[in-house]
Amino acid sequence: MDLRFSAAEEALRDDVRAFVRENLSPELRQKVRAGRHVGKDEITAWQRALNRAGYAVPHWPAEWGGRGCTVTERYVIREELDLAPAPQLVGLGINLVAPVILAFGTRAQKQRFLPGIANTDEWWGQGFSEPNAGSDLASLRTAARRDGDHYVVSGEKTWTTYGHYADWMFCLVRTDPAAAPQAGISFLLIDMKSPGVTVRPIRLIDGAPPGRHEVNQVFFDDVRVPLDLRVGRENEGWSYAKYLLSNERTGSARVGIAKERLRQVKRLAAVDGPRPALADPLFRARVTALEVELKAHEITTLRVLSEEARRGSHTPNPLSSLLKLRGTEIQQKVSELLVDLAGPEALRLPVAEDAEAREAFAALETVGATYFNWRKLSIFGGSNEIQRNILARAVLGL
Amino acid sequence: MDFDPTPEHVLLRDSLRRALADPLAPGEASLWPRCVELGLAALDCRADAAADELQCMMIAQEELGRALAAVPFVATVVHAAALLRAAGTPAQHESALACIERGEATLALALAEERSRYARPAPGVQAVRRDGTWQLDGELAFVSEGDRADGFLIAATHQGAPTLLLVPANAPGLARTPVARLDGHGAADVHLRGVMVPDSARVGPEGGAHLLLESVERMGIVAEVAEAVGCMDALLALTVEYLKTRRQFGRPLGDFQALKHRAADMYVAVEQARSLMYFATLSCAMNDPVARARAVAAAKVQAARSARFVGQQAIQLHGGIGLAEEYRAGHYFRRLTALELAHGDADDHLAALGGMGGLFAAADA
Numbered sequence: 001m002d003l004r005f006s007a008a009e010e011a012l013r014d015d016v017r018a019f020v021r022e023n024l025s026p027e028l029r030q031k032v033r034a035g036r037h038v039g040k041d042e043i044t045a046w047q048r049a050l051n052r053a054g055y056a057v058p059h060w061p062a063e064w065g066g067r068g069c070t071v072t073e074r075y076v077i078r079e080e081l082d083l084a085p086a087p088q089l090v091g092l093g094i095n096l097v098a099p100v101i102l103a104f105g106t107r108a109q110k111q112r113f114l115p116g117i118a119n120t121d122e123w124w125g126q127g128f129s130e131p132n133a134g135s136d137l138a139s140l141r142t143a144a145r146r147d148g149d150h151y152v153v154s155g156e157k158t159w160t161t162y163g164h165y166a167d168w169m170f171c172l173v174r175t176d177p178a179a180a181p182q183a184g185i186s187f188l189l190i191d192m193k194s195p196g197v198t199v200r201p202i203r204l205i206d207g208a209p210p211g212r213h214e215v216n217q218v219f220f221d222d223v224r225v226p227l228d229l230r231v232g233r234e235n236e237g238w239s240y241a242k243y244l245l246s247n248e249r250t251g252s253a254r255v256g257i258a259k260e261r262l263r264q265v266k267r268l269a270a271v272d273g274p275r276p277a278l279a280d281p282l283f284r285a286r287v288t289a290l291e292v293e294l295k296a297h298e299i300t301t302l303r304v305l306s307e308e309a310r311r312g313s314h315t316p317n318p319l320s321s322l323l324k325l326r327g328t329e330i331q332q333k334v335s336e337l338l339v340d341l342a343g344p345e346a347l348r349l350p351v352a353e354d355a356e357a358r359e360a361f362a363a364l365e366t367v368g369a370t371y372f373n374w375r376k377l378s379i380f381g382g383s384n385e386i387q388r389n390i391l392a393r394a395v396l397g398l
Numbered sequence: 399m400d401f402d403p404t405p406e407h408v409l410l411r412d413s414l415r416r417a418l419a420d421p422l423a424p425g426e427a428s429l430w431p432r433c434v435e436l437g438l439a440a441l442d443c444r445a446d447a448a449a450d451e452l453q454c455m456m457i458a459q460e461e462l463g464r465a466l467a468a469v470p471f472v473a474t475v476v477h478a479a480a481l482l483r484a485a486g487t488p489a490q491h492e493s494a495l496a497c498i499e500r501g502e503a504t505l506a507l508a509l510a511e512e513r514s515r516y517a518r519p520a521p522g523v524q525a526v527r528r529d530g531t532w533q534l535d536g537e538l539a540f541v542s543e544g545d546r547a548d549g550f551l552i553a554a555t556h557q558g559a560p561t562l563l564l565v566p567a568n569a570p571g572l573a574r575t576p577v578a579r580l581d582g583h584g585a586a587d588v589h590l591r592g593v594m595v596p597d598s599a600r601v602g603p604e605g606g607a608h609l610l611l612e613s614v615e616r617m618g619i620v621a622e623v624a625e626a627v628g629c630m631d632a633l634l635a636l637t638v639e640y641l642k643t644r645r646q647f648g649r650p651l652g653d654f655q656a657l658k659h660r661a662a663d664m665y666v667a668v669e670q671a672r673s674l675m676y677f678a679t680l681s682c683a684m685n686d687p688v689a690r691a692r693a694v695a696a697a698k699v700q701a702a703r704s705a706r707f708v709g710q711q712a713i714q715l716h717g718g719i720g721l722a723e724e725y726r727a728g729h730y731f732r733r734l735t736a737l738e739l740a741h742g743d744a745d746d747h748l749a750a751l752g753g754m755g756g757l758f759a760a761a762d763a
Contacts, residue, residue: 297673
């Protein structure tokens with residue numbers, strides 16, 4: 001047993017750190033740190049810089065621009081970027097659809113899409129959830145019927161993150177309405193510029209205005225999709241979706257993000273106001289308790305990682321449910337601490353950039369918005385109740 | 399990074415599990431000789447021992463917890479033997495330590511209970527030194543495994559600082575009152591009236607017990623965390639089994655989602671404690687005293703909180719039978735509670751960890 005990363009992994013960590021120092025502008029870093037809105041162009045430019053350095057798709061095979069790095073190396077890269085903190089990698093293309101295309105796509109699909117995904121030349125959206133298919137995803141109703149060499153897609157997807165940026169959407173559609181819920185689903189790649197696609201913003205309780213919003217409704221009104229944009233076999237989309245979700249066991253752990261936020265809590269709680277919050281034993285106890293939870297979660301993540309490194313396969317691991325559960329709960333608790341630090345002013349609506357003029361509060365200006373926004377964490381990607389169901393069934397046999 | 403046990407660790411775990419599976423036979427007074435046979439009495443559990451030995455300690459304790467084995471492993475090996483190894487004279491190594499290793503003697507560590515709010519208030523033990531002889535007077539409350547121990551390592555106050563002295567249980571002037579404990583382990587109140595021991599009974603320098611004790615107590619906490627993990631693991635398994643077999647309203651209890659989710663949360667609690675058990679054990683081997691102190695405090699906080707949650711919920715999910723003395727679930731709950739409260743509870747260690755600056759550095763400005 002050994003807790004330490006290998007010398008090669010530590011060297012990689014140093015490389016990433018050096019890369020961040022040279023490539024992440026102090027302005028962008030500050031923006032991410034303060035939780036301010038980071039625009040599409042800024043994210044695109046950052047991800048292209050990552051790609052040039054080999055940090056965007058290191059886990060892909062060499063043939064497609066990756067270097068087949070280990071799960072542990074990938075964890076180290078991600079953790080360093082999160083600790084910087086650099087803008088969150090938008091992984092809809094890189095981490096979600098690309099592995100499915102790599103595993104089940106045609107040669108033509110790989111050539112058409114993978115380079116654009118790696119370099120963030122094209123943005124992707126995920127078309128899974130529907131108004132009546134949330135946790136019960138298999139009840140989705142968006143229909144695709146055959147018409148010659150095309151599907152004709154009709155229906156509605158929702159909660160589409162960055163749908164307003166997306167050039168493409170990977171989408172679960174029902175191709176066999178007569179089959180059992182999970183049996184009649186196919187996996188399509190849909191051009192968002194196709195006639196009949198409408199994207200509408202959904203405003204959230206975080207107060208973000210349209211244009212700076214995150215999620216969308218997407219309507220398909222007889223949208224024609226060529227048959228060769230189906231990934232894999234018809235009616236087997238459910239298994240590809242499961243593959244997609246199981247692909248990244250430790251991705252939902254988000255250890256680096258929680259660490260960075262908690263370190264911010266400690267910084268702010270030590271300096272904020274005439275009487276630092278950390279001098280209050282009740283507040284300090286809450287911070288320390290959360291540090292303990294985070295350390296336990298980090299070690300659990302490393303345990304799963306080391307198991308994954310050993311087994312090296314794509315078999316779903318129910319422990320990813322444990323990581324999702326704890327990772328999201330801990331992040332939500334960090335966001336609570338930040339709100340409590342800010343006090344009533346947490347409710348201040350961040351308006352454009354003018355908060356920068358108010359240096360004293362600048363570090364806490366978005367904590368309210370983040371707190372409200374981060375309630376999503378325990379809901380998306382399979383709600384935490386679904387994760388408990390999975391743990392009870394797959395681990396405990398209940 | 400690697401969390402896999404070595405083949406030797408697996409062997410130790412499996413043999414211990416087999417050895418502890420059978421209940422005490424008629425005439426067999428304790429499970430301890432079975433543990434001695436598997437080498438537990440000879441483990442070096444000092445903080446700076448080989449990483450491998452500390453991992454053996456962890457694995458052994460997990461199994462002892464799983465089996466609810468009331469043996470004096472922590473008192474005799476993790477506490478007393480480690481003290482003798484760290485500070486004992488060659489003569490003490492040849493006598494007391496060798497006896498422990500051969501399973502011929504058990505020792506108990508008897509501290510002035512100033513840090514324990516669970517013991518009756520005790521003035522501790524005063525030592526007076528005269529002509530190369532120590533005279534001890536005082537009271538020690540609730541000494542773990544003190545009911546059967548062949549001797550005591552006593553921290554006695556001399557000129558304001560504690561000195562460790564090895565006192566045989568049959569020393570004239572030493573009396574003990576066994577204390578019945580709810581968790582089935584042994585304890586005793588120890589009374590000292592003019593007990594005389596030679597200076598050769600001193601372990602470590604005069605007035606130098608603090609540092610020695612701090613280190614072995616910390617290892618004791620790591621060991622108790624591991625025992626708690628073993629207890630929790632077994633109790634969760636027992637509870638899940640019950641949920642699968644007990645039927646109400648025409649179906650197994652485990653069909654009810656409220657109970658499934660509770661069981662899932664218990665599982666999460668066990669795994670978090672297990673993670674920090676690894677963290678504490680492996681941090682001890684890294685030989686950085688500050689990191690070690692933080693890791694052990696963190697592990698204790700997590701283990702204590704998990705132990706309380708898992709213990710309480712196991713009883714709740716069992717219903718009435720969980721409270722029955724004849725049923726094992728309650729025995730695990732009681733042992734978990736003992737472990738939770740021993741050597742500082744979650745709040746004590748949380749405060750200590752906060753005082754050490756916590757686990758993560760504050761961000762740069």
